[in-house]
Amino acid sequence: MVAGESSGDLLASRLLTGLRTRLPDCRIHGIGGEHMIQLGFDSHVPMDKLTVRGLFEVIPRYREIKGIQNTLRDQLLAERPAAFIGVDYPGFNLGLEEQLKAAGIPTMHFIGPQIWAWRGWRIKKIIRSVSHMLVIFPFEEEIYRQAGVPVTYVGHPLAEIIPMVPDMPAARNTLALVHNTRVIAVMPGSRMSELKYNTPGFMAAAKILAQREPGLQFVVPMAGVAQKTYFEALRHAAGAENLNMKVILGNSHVAMTAADAVLVASGTASLEVALHKKPMVISYKMMRASYEIMRHMNYMPWVGLPNILAREFVVPELLQQAATPLALADALWWQMNDAVYLASLRQRFTDMHHTLLRDTANESARAVCRLIHRFE
Numbered sequence: 001m002v003a004g005e006s007s008g009d010l011l012a013s014r015l016l017t018g019l020r021t022r023l024p025d026c027r028i029h030g031i032g033g034e035h036m037i038q039l040g041f042d043s044h045v046p047m048d049k050l051t052v053r054g055l056f057e058v059i060p061r062y063r064e065i066k067g068i069q070n071t072l073r074d075q076l077l078a079e080r081p082a083a084f085i086g087v088d089y090p091g092f093n094l095g096l097e098e099q100l101k102a103a104g105i106p107t108m109h110f111i112g113p114q115i116w117a118w119r120g121w122r123i124k125k126i127i128r129s130v131s132h133m134l135v136i137f138p139f140e141e142e143i144y145r146q147a148g149v150p151v152t153y154v155g156h157p158l159a160e161i162i163p164m165v166p167d168m169p170a171a172r173n174t175l176a177l178v179h180n181t182r183v184i185a186v187m188p189g190s191r192m193s194e195l196k197y198n199t200p201g202f203m204a205a206a207k208i209l210a211q212r213e214p215g216l217q218f219v220v221p222m223a224g225v226a227q228k229t230y231f232e233a234l235r236h237a238a239g240a241e242n243l244n245m246k247v248i249l250g251n252s253h254v255a256m257t258a259a260d261a262v263l264v265a266s267g268t269a270s271l272e273v274a275l276h277k278k279p280m281v282i283s284y285k286m287m288r289a290s291y292e293i294m295r296h297m298n299y300m301p302w303v304g305l306p307n308i309l310a311r312e313f314v315v316p317e318l319l320q321q322a323a324t325p326l327a328l329a330d331a332l333w334w335q336m337n338d339a340v341y342l343a344s345l346r347q348r349f350t351d352m353h354h355t356l357l358r359d360t361a362n363e364s365a366r367a368v369c370r371l372i373h374r375f376e
Helices: 006-022 059-079 090-102 122-129 140-146 157-161 168-174 192-212 225-237 252-258 268-275 288-297 305-310 325-336 339-356 360-371
Strands: 084-087 107-110 132-135 151-153 183-187 217-222 245-249 261-265 280-284 317-319
Touching: 006 084, 006 107, 006 157, 006 360, 059 090, 084 090, 090 107, 090 122, 107 122, 107 360, 132 140, 132 360, 140 151, 151 360, 157 268, 157 339, 157 360, 168 252, 183 192, 183 252, 183 268, 192 225, 192 261, 192 280, 192 325, 217 225, 217 252, 225 245, 252 268, 261 268, 261 325, 268 280, 268 305, 268 339, 280 305, 280 325, 305 339, 317 325, 325 339
Parallel strands: 084 107, 107 132, 132 151, 183 217, 183 261, 217 245, 261 280, 280 317
Antiparallel strands: none
């Protein structure tokens, strides 16, 4: 198995939970993070060696990442495992899967690339690379079936992990936050490049919001020590060190539960916020050249997963030059103070949660066992 970032690590851990009960003596190894390692996964290299985003941001790391891919490929071609499972991270995993499948090794891809959001050219590579696809959104199943790719809808693992009714008081107790003062979770991303581009605007927006509501509390979950150190430096550079802000390691779900609203970078985290039934502003900045290329590839009007699933802008999206501090602050402020909108949004997100809820661990594990002819 290979997971290349924190969201994939969390999602893969659900699959591992199901596999461990069915294949208790199986060696499961490759590249993964802490959630996978806690379940007995053997990671050959630290997962953060692969964590990079953006077309141009990857260039300085290309040789290193390609070297990791080639080394793992050679090892697996010699070992010939029962199956290879790529967890998201398509730029790395699909290329590896293509070579392994051509050599007769069954390949599975968990979480389909967003061919429904981007130009569909990638489907041809998927056909060459993937023996079986596991998808986490219900509408994806028909897309892959029509393309001739064996597919199983397993639900979204996060819908199982996140409770239908999060316990805000308990979360605030855990984080030692004041109960009668509003809280905003600030989530600029888990990658260093995301922190670089998103943090300055997020901090400037937080300063505006703090001026409007003195006593407002901010909580900022960081994916690791390196990210926390870098964020603190960016926060200082933005002149936001005097904000009532608690920066924590991990515990992103606790931070979301504790919050009244969330300022979040586009990605899986935005879906996590929706499953916590919280209002949010989705934002993203990246290197301008990368953004221009990706903007022209995208053919859906939405970027954030909650809006894609709802098929409309249920929460604001502010991207690149539109993500000014004032625009971010205004969009979040409006949501926090519109009671009718908040009630409607909570119901939409509750309905979304029910749609995505399946026994993902067992459904995905059963599909793996069928692939390797060990079960059902």
